[in-house]
Every structure is written in structure tokens, then in C-alpha cells.
Amino acid sequence: MPELPEVETIRLALRQGAGGAPKLPGQRIEGVRLGWPRHIAAPSPAAFRRRILGQTIQDVQRRGKYLVLPLTQGTLLIHLMMSGDLGMLPAGEPPRPHDHTILTLDTGWELRFNDPRKFGKVLLLPRPEQLLGGLGPEPLSSQFTRQVLADRLAGRGRRLKPLLLDQSFVAGLGNIYADEALHRARLHPMRRSDSLRPEEVAALWRGIRQALRAGLRHNGASIDWVYRGGDFQNHFRAYGRTGEPCPVCGTPIQRIVVGQRSTHFCPQCQQERPA
DNA sequence: CACGAGACCTGTTCGC
DNA sequence: TGCGAACAGGTCTCGT
Numbered sequence: 401m402p403e404l405p406e407v408e409t410i411r412l413a414l415r416q417g418a419g420g421a422p423k424l425p426g427q428r429i430e431g432v433r434l435g436w437p438r439h440i441a442a443p444s445p446a447a448f449r450r451r452i453l454g455q456t457i458q459d460v461q462r463r464g465k466y467l468v469l470p471l472t473q474g475t476l477l478i479h480l481m482m483s484g485d486l487g488m489l490p491a492g493e494p495p496r497p498h499d500h501t502i503l504t505l506d507t508g509w510e511l512r513f514n515d516p517r518k519f520g521k522v523l524l525l526p527r528p529e530q531l532l533g534g535l536g537p538e539p540l541s542s543q544f545t546r547q548v549l550a551d552r553l554a555g556r557g558r559r560l561k562p563l564l565l566d567q568s569f570v571a572g573l574g575n576i577y578a579d580e581a582l583h584r585a586r587l588h589p590m591r592r593s594d595s596l597r598p599e600e601v602a603a604l605w606r607g608i609r610q611a612l613r614a615g616l617r618h619n620g621a622s623i624d625w626v627y628r629g630g631d632f633q634n635h636f637r638a639y640g641r642t643g644e645p646c647p648v649c650g651t652p653i654q655r656i657v658v659g660q661r662s663t664h665f666c667p668q669c670q671q672e673r674p675a
Numbered sequence: 676c677a678c679g680a681g682a683c684c685t686g687t688t689c690g691c
Numbered sequence: 692t693g694c695g696a697a698c699a700g701g702t703c704t705c706g707t
Binding site for chain 2: 562
């Protein structure tokens with residue numbers, strides 16, 4: 401899915417208005433089209449339709465990979481998962497393929513959730529903190545200090561790659577930014593979280609934040625047919641670069657599978673046992 | 676607790 | 692050219 405930088409890029413576009421579309425905050429929801437009702441994870445599609453009609457969107461926020469839209473009553477949460485995209489189109493434009501969930505607004509525009517793989521989730525919750533509270537810290541917030549990371553790493557004996565993907569450990573990293581963070585930190589994806597020396601913890605902390613910030617600067621990555629305007633895909637150091645030279649040392653990037661996810665790393669820079 | 680397998684979906688790319 | 696396999700930015704549940 402879009403990871404933190406991609407979701408944040410979408411958030412900013414929706415909140416500020418882009419491409420001729422007016423900003424989302426202040427707009428009232430006047431119509432709902434559920435082309436794939438299973439998009440609606442809570443409440444039931446019927447209750448969702450009933451409760452969301454007439455509500456005004458107050459803001460567009462983000463927590464981890466969730467878009468968080470406080471409404472007059474309750475909060476709309478959207479998770480784009482692997483292939484989801486959110487965008488504004490003029491009402492009346494015919495639905496494109498995979499435009500499954502559409503909210504019609506009082507400005508003559510529509511908020512459309514396009515999602516080829518249909519993994520995405522939409523929730524309308526009275527108390528969103530119930531769900532968001534289970535997420536780990538925001539990696540770019542001031543709360544996420546080296547010490548917080550050190551304590552969380554030491555608290556468990558897991559391999560780094562799956563741990564970085566665990567949203568209850570830290571919120572917002574996905575397969576791309578986990579690989580990019582580990583490469584920047586020069587840490588092997590299989591290293592045990594409780595085996596890191598203090599300087600390695602510091603390197604991981606910097607690696608996570610630098611990778612995410614780089615993604616944000618480039619407005620996220622656009623891969624395959626899922627194009628969102630970002631160009632961070634042209635600046636990957638490890639992810640998806642199997643066989644290509646490591647930008648640091650020139651050694652070919654290697655691909656392995658960890659926790660059933662493709663994992664890309666430099667076998668020279670990121671050794672299991674530090675040289 | 677940590678981890679692997681399988682499920683949920685469609686579309687693209689790869690290999691023979 | 693054709694066709695099946697592998698793969699894809701994520702998360703959940705189940706079993707060991």
C-alpha cells in the first residue's frame with residue numbers, strides 16, 4: 401500500500417485542495433455510492449450510508465497509514481492497503497474502473513476511493529482512538545526519540561524487518577521504507593531487535609526518519625500502474641534494486657524473503673555480524 | 676511470544 | 692504468441 405509518505409502526500413492534497421478541486425474540510429457529504437460494499441469494515445454498509453449522509457468533513461489528518469477524517473459526528477477512517485487511492489473528481493464524471501466507494505459532496509465534487517485489489521478499508525467510528533490507539537508511535541513525531549526506539553527494540557526478540565512492518569511497533573513503515581531505513585542504518589534485516597548496540601539503535605532511528613523524510617520530499621513513490629505523482633521510486637537505495645549496485649559500495653543488492661515479504665539489502669553494508 | 680502459512684483480490688510481468 | 696506462475700506499497704487469523 402501506500403506507506404506513510406504516500407498517505408501523507410494524499411492527505412495534504414485533500415486537505416489543501418489540488419488539481420482544481422476544493423479543499424475537503426468544510427464539505428458536506430450528500431451522497432454515497434458503495435460499488436464494493438465490503439470496503440466498509442464498520443459499521444454495516446446500510447448503517448454507514450445512513451450515518452454519513454449530511455455530515456460535514458472537519459479536517460483531513462493521518463495516523464500511521466490511516467487517513468483520519470473527523471466528521472460532525474464520529475470519524476471516517478480510510479486505509480488504502482496495497483492498491484488504494486483517494487482522489488477528487490467532478491461529480492458526474494463516469495466512474496473509472498475500480499472506483500468502488502464514492503462520496504458525493506455539496507461542492508459538486510466527489511471523493512473517490514479507487515482500489516483495484518479491493519483490500520482497502522473504510523470505517524466510520526464514534527471513537528476512532530479505539531482503533532488508532534493500538535498503533536505504535538508516529539516515527540516523525542518528537543515523541544519518537546532514540547530512547548523510545550531503544551526501549552521498544554530491547555523489549556522483544558524479533559527480526560528487524562518484520563518488526564519494522566509491525567504497525568504496533570512503529571506506525572507508517574511498509575515494505576519500501578523498512579528496506580530503505582535498514583539500508584541507511586546499515587543493519588541486516590534478520591538482526592534480532594534486542595541485539596543492537598546503542599550506536600546501532602541510533603543509526604536505525606536516523607535511518608527510519610531519513611528514509612521517510614526523503615519519501616516525503618519526493619511526494620512518495622509511484623510504482624507500476626499505481627501512479628500518484630511522486631517520484632521517490634527513482635531514489636530507492638535498496639528496495640526493488642535486486643542485482644543493481646549498492647549506492648554506497650557498489651555491491652549488487654540482494655533479494656531475500658523475510659516474513660513472507662520481499663526484502664532488499666546490501667550484503668556488504670548490512671552484515672548480520674558487524675565486521 | 677515469535678513465526679510461517681494461508682486468506683483476501685486484481686493486474687502485470689516473467690519464464691518456458 | 693500463449694499460458695501459467697510469480698509477484699505486487701498490507702493486514703488478519705490460525706496453527707505450531
